[in-house]
Amino acid sequence: xxxxxxxxxxxxxxxxxxxxxxxADPIRIGVVTPLSGTYAPIGQQxxxxxxxxxxxxxxxxxxxxxxxxxxxxxEEANPAVATQKAEKLFQxxxxxxxxxxxxxGSTLAVGQLAERNGRLIATTVSFSDAITTDKCSPNVFRxxxxxxxxxxxxxxxxxxxxxxxxxxxxxxDYEMGRSTVAAFKAAAEKTGAQSTGEVFAPLGSKDYSQYxxxxxxxxxxxxxxxxxxxxTVRLLTQMxxxxxxxxxxxxxxxGTVTAQNxxxxxxxxxxxxxGVGYSAELDTPENKAFVAAFRKAYDTAPDLYGADxxxxxxxxxxxxxxxxxxxxxxxxxxxxxxxxxxxxGTKTMRAGDHQAVQDMYAVRIAADGGSNRFxxxxxxxxxxxxxxxxxxxx
Amino acid sequence: xxxxxxxxxxxxxxRAGPASRLSRLAPVHWxxxxxxxxxxxxxxxxxxxxxxxxxxxxxxxxIFAGLAMSVDLLLGYTGxxxxxxxxxxxxxxxxxxxxxxxxxxxxxxxxxxxLLSGVLAGLIGGxxxxxxxxxxxxxxxxxxxxxxxxxxxxxxxxxxxxxLIGIPQIQVGFGPFxxxxxxxxxxxxxxxxxTVAAYAGLAYLMDAPFGRTLAAIxxxxxxxxxxxxxxxxxxxxxxxxxxxxxALAGALYPMLRGFVSPELMFFExxxxxxxxxxxGGVGTLVGPVVGSLLLTALRSVVGSWTEHHLIVVGVIxxxxxxxxxxxxxxxxxxxxxxxxxxxxxxx
Numbered sequence: 068x069x070x071x072x073x074x075x076x077x078x079x080x081x082x083x084x085x086x087x088x089x090x091a092d093p094i095r096i097g098v099v100t101p102l103s104g105t106y107a108p109i110g111q112q113x114x115x116x117x118x119x120x121x122x123x124x125x126x127x128x129x130x131x132x133x134x135x136x137x138x139x140x141x142e143e144a145n146p147a148v149a150t151q152k153a154e155k156l157f158q159x160x161x162x163x164x165x166x167x168x169x170x171x172g173s174t175l176a177v178g179q180l181a182e183r184n185g186r187l188i189a190t191t192v193s194f195s196d197a198i199t200t201d202k203c204s205p206n207v208f209r210x211x212x213x214x215x216x217x218x219x220x221x222x223x224x225x226x227x228x229x230x231x232x233x234x235x236x237x238x239x240d241y242e243m244g245r246s247t248v249a250a251f252k253a254a255a256e257k258t259g260a261q262s263t264g265e266v267f268a269p270l271g272s273k274d275y276s277q278y279x280x281x282x283x284x285x286x287x288x289x290x291x292x293x294x295x296x297x298x299t300v301r302l303l304t305q306m307x308x309x310x311x312x313x314x315x316x317x318x319x320x321x322g323t324v325t326a327q328n329x330x331x332x333x334x335x336x337x338x339x340x341x342g343v344g345y346s347a348e349l350d351t352p353e354n355k356a357f358v359a360a361f362r363k364a365y366d367t368a369p370d371l372y373g374a375d376x377x378x379x380x381x382x383x384x385x386x387x388x389x390x391x392x393x394x395x396x397x398x399x400x401x402x403x404x405x406x407x408x409x410x411x412g413t414k415t416m417r418a419g420d421h422q423a424v425q426d427m428y429a430v431r432i433a434a435d436g437g438s439n440r441f442x443x444x445x446x447x448x449x450x451x452x453x454x455x456x457x458x459x460x461x
Numbered sequence: 462x463x464x465x466x467x468x469x470x471x472x473x474x475x476r477a478g479p480a481s482r483l484s485r486l487a488p489v490h491w492x493x494x495x496x497x498x499x500x501x502x503x504x505x506x507x508x509x510x511x512x513x514x515x516x517x518x519x520x521x522x523x524i525f526a527g528l529a530m531s532v533d534l535l536l537g538y539t540g541x542x543x544x545x546x547x548x549x550x551x552x553x554x555x556x557x558x559x560x561x562x563x564x565x566x567x568x569x570x571x572x573x574x575x576l577l578s579g580v581l582a583g584l585i586g587g588x589x590x591x592x593x594x595x596x597x598x599x600x601x602x603x604x605x606x607x608x609x610x611x612x613x614x615x616x617x618x619x620x621x622x623x624x625l626i627g628i629p630q631i632q633v634g635f636g637p638f639x640x641x642x643x644x645x646x647x648x649x650x651x652x653x654x655x656t657v658a659a660y661a662g663l664a665y666l667m668d669a670p671f672g673r674t675l676a677a678i679x680x681x682x683x684x685x686x687x688x689x690x691x692x693x694x695x696x697x698x699x700x701x702x703x704x705x706x707x708a709l710a711g712a713l714y715p716m717l718r719g720f721v722s723p724e725l726m727f728f729e730x731x732x733x734x735x736x737x738x739x740x741g742g743v744g745t746l747v748g749p750v751v752g753s754l755l756l757t758a759l760r761s762v763v764g765s766w767t768e769h770h771l772i773v774v775g776v777i778x779x780x781x782x783x784x785x786x787x788x789x790x791x792x793x794x795x796x797x798x799x800x801x802x803x804x805x806x807x808x
Contacts, residue, residue, distance in 0.1 A: 102768035141768045146624060146722040158514040172623045176720040179626045197623060242621035
C-alpha cells in the first residue's frame with residue numbers, strides 16, 4: 068500500500084466518522100435564565116421544567132435520533148447580561164435554539180439579538196403584551212399566556228360567576244402596575260362589570276389602611292389588585308385585620324399571590340381568584356402524570372413557569388420533526404400554526420403573532436392555615452381569551 | 462507621595478532633552494502602551510480565527526472601562542467616591558439610542574448629543590452633590606442615580622421597565638472612510654481608539670495644573686484656598702468632566718448591543734464600576750481599563766461554570782483590597798519602580 072492510498076483511506080475513514088457523528092450530534096438548546104438574585108426561584112422552575120422534559124425526550128430516543136443538550140447561563144434578570152450570554156451561546160456554543168428569559172426587557176433584547184444572528188428563541192415566562200403585539204419579532208415565540216389572556220380569562224370568569232359586579236381597583240403605583248389595572252379594567256367593563264373607583268399605592272407601601280376608607284365608601288363587591296410579593300402580604304393581611312374581606316371577592320393578577328408569598332399571607336389569601344394558564348391541581352391525566360414526575364424529581368410541585376417550560380420542549384420537538392431539522396427558516400415555518408400537547412392542555416402557536424393560544428383557568432386559592440391549594444374554578448376556552456392579532460411586522 | 466511627584470515634574474523638564482522624550486514617559490504610560498499592544502494582538506488573533514463574540518465582549522469591556530475611568534477621575538484623582546456614575550452612563554446610552562432610532566443614524570450626532578446631555582446633567586448633579594463632602598457625597602450621588610433610574614423605569618415613552626429596542630446598526634463616517642458598527646473588528650478598533658484617546662487626554666489633563674489642583678484637593682481640601690484656588694469650582698469641573706466621559710462611554714453601548722434598559726442606570730452598574738477601579742488600580746486611569754477587561758472576561762467564563770459567580774468576583778474584590786492596596790496596575794508599577802531602583806511614585 069502506498070503512502071497516498073493510506074492517506075486516502077484515512078481521509079475516507081475520517082469523513083465517514085464525521086458524517087456519522089453529525090447525525091448523532093446533540094441538538095443544543097441554550098437557556099439564558101436568572102439563576103441568581105430576586106428572580107432565581109423563577110429561573111429554578113424554568114430549569115426544572117426544561118430538564119425534566121429533556122430527560123423524558125432523551126430517554127425515549129431524542130429528536131430524530133439526536134439527544135437534546137441544555138446549556139445554562141445566568142442572566143441575573145438584567146438585559147445587558149442576558150444579551151451577552153445569549154450571544155455567547157449563539158456564536159461560541161452554536162446552540163440551535165434559545166429560551167429561558169424571564170423579565171420582558173431581557174426577552175425583547177435577546178429577541179433582537181436572535182434576529183441579528185438568524186436564530187429563533189422562545190420565552191416561557193415573560194407576559195408583557197408588547198412581546199407579541201407592537202414589539203413582536205419574526206424570531207420570537209411565546210408558549211406561555213400573555214397578560215391580556217390572563218385578564219381576559221379572569222374577566223370572563225367574573226362575568227359568569229358575578230354578573231354586573233361592582234369592581235374597585237387597587238394597584239401599585241408604577242408603570243407595570245398601572246397598565247395591568249388598565250388592561251383588566253377594560254376587559255371587565257367589556258363583559259359588563261361596573262367600575263366604582265381606583266387607587267394606586269406606592270410600591271413597597273407599609274400601610275394600606277389609608278385607602279380603606281375610599282374602598283368602603285365605594286361599596287364594591289369585587290376588589291381587583293395587581294400588587295406583588297410583600298405588598299400583597301401587607302395588603303391582604305391588613306384588609307383581614309380591618310374585617311374588609313367579608314362579602315368582598317378579591318381577584319388579581321397572576322403574580323399577586325404565588326407560591327413564594329402565600330405562606331406569609333396565610334388565611335387572608337383564602338378565596339383569592341386569578342386568571343392563569345396553569346394550576347398543579349388541573350384534573351387531567353397528562354397533568355397528574357407531569358406533577359407526579361416533577362414531585363418525584365424535585366420534591367416540590369411545578370408552578371406556572373415550570374409547566375410552561377416543560378411544555379416548550381414538546382413544542383420544539385414537534386417543530387423540529389415537522390421541519391426535518393433545526394435550520395431557522397423551515398423551523399420557523401413549522402412552529403407557526405403548530406398544535407402540541409402539554410400538561411396544560413393542547414396549545415396552538417398562532418402564526419400571525421407567535422403567541423400560543425391555550426385554555427385559560429380561573430384559579431381560586433383555598434388556604435386553611437396549613438395547606439394551600441390552587442383550585443380550578445372555571446375554564447375559559449383559548450379562543451375567548453386570546454384577543455385579536457396586533458402584530459404588524461410579519 | 463504627592464511631594465515626590467511634584468518634585469519630579471519640576472525637575473524633569475530641565476534634565477530631559479527632546480531626544481529622551483520617550484524615555485521620559487512615566488511607567489504608567491508604558492503600561493498603557495503595552496496594554497494597547499496586547500489589545501491589538503488580541504484583535505488580530507480574534508479576527509484571524511473569526512471570533513466575533515470575543516471581539517464584541519472586549520468592546521463591551523472597553524465601553525464599561527470608560528465608565529470606570531470616569532469613576533477614577535473622581536475617586537483616584539480628587540478623592541470623591543461616586544456611587545451613582547451609572548446615571549451619566551445610562552443618560553448617554555438613552556440619548557444616543559433615541560437619536561439613532563428617532564432622529565438620524567449618525568454616530569457623530571449621537572456622540573454630540575450624549576456629550577451635551579453629560580455637560581447639562583453633570584452641572585446639575587455636580588451643583589447638588591458638591592454641597593456636601595465625604596460619605597454624604599457618596600450618598601447624594603447614589604440617591605441621584607436611583608431617582609433617575611426609577612424615573613426612567615416608570616416612563617412609558619422611554620420603554621419603562623422593558624427599555625428600548627430597535628437601535629439600528631450604523632455606519633460611522635470619517636470623511637471618505639466609513640466603518641460598520643455591526644462588524645465586530647471595526648467597532649472594536651473604533652472603541653479601542655476612543656479609549657486610548659480618552660486615556661491620553663485625561664492623563665495629560667491630570668498631569669497639567671488642573672490635575673495638580675485636584676490632587677491638592679484630595680490631599681487637603683481646606684488648604685487649597687490658601688494657594689489661591691477655589692476648590693468648589695475645581696470639584697464641579699471634574700464632576701462635569703467625569704459625567705461627560707461616562708455619557709460618551711454610555712453612548713457607545715446601544716451601538717454595540719442595539720438596546721438600552723433601565724438596568725444600565727441601576728446601582729449594580731455604578732457599583733461594578735467602583736469595583737473595577739479598585740481591582741484595576743485607583744488613580745492610574747489605565748487600571749480601570751485593565752480591571753474592566755479582566756472582570757468582564759472573568760464574569761463571562763466563571764458565569765458559565767457556576768451561578769455563584771458573584772461570590773468569585775466578591776472574593777477577588779476583597780483580596781485585592783487587602784493585598785493589592787493600589788490594585789493590579791498599582792502593584793505592577795511598584796514592582797517596576799523597585800526593579801529600576803528609582804523611588805518614583807505613580808501620579
